[in-house]
Amino acid sequence: MDKLRLLSQINLLDELPEEELKKIDEVTLTAPIKKGTIILSPTQHMRSLFFLKKGQVRLFKVSSTGKEFTVDLLSEGNVFGETSSFSLTESDIYAETMVDSFVCTLTKEQFEEFLRQNPDISLKLITILTSKLKEMYQITESIAYKDVKYRILLLFMQLSNRFGVRSGEWQTVGVKITQYDIASMIGSSRETVSLFLGVLEKEQVITRKPLKINTVLAKELYEVEEG
DNA sequence: GCATTAAAGGACT
């Protein structure tokens, strides 16, 4: 696949001139990574940052009892990883590809230089991180005070706002997720998720195949906030 | 109201 074309597909880099794209292309390495590959783990530490050019990545932590908690999902254009000076994720975190992906590696210096020359990108990064922070607040609060059905709907609202496509009252969720993925994002079990997905489908709040959410119904019936 | 366990059916490659 053409490297330059891949680079131009990155959201963060959308507004960059062709010259800048070429510069980045010269200093970075792009690797195809298969689904289910761990590209970052507490033991395997890469002192670098990653650009997800294509695909989908899950960031998660593992508890002492071996249970996974998914912190974030990333799609094309997201940056993650860590260097000695700053980190975009936690240090004891795992990153796994959920689908076949293309990942580009950047050193700290390359990324900082890149930001210096493209201040607009820095602003975009701040925007992304801020909205992610808001999402995490909502999720943690829902885990404390709300039931699983509400948590599923809140998660779907957030995902569809970030990744989905809107068509009237219905919005796609926009990411490829299993029931296990959902459970690991809202602190539940896959069986319970399975149960409530069935309930929500009967109530016509969601559809499956493809996974969609009726945002209007969800808000009215369950008072779900938007992300 | 939900996790857990178990068991079985369905789907993906």
Place this chain on the structure above:
DNA sequence: AGTCCTTTAATGC
């Protein structure tokens, strides 16, 4: 064919 994903039901906190 074999692995991954989903559903259903029973049990107990």
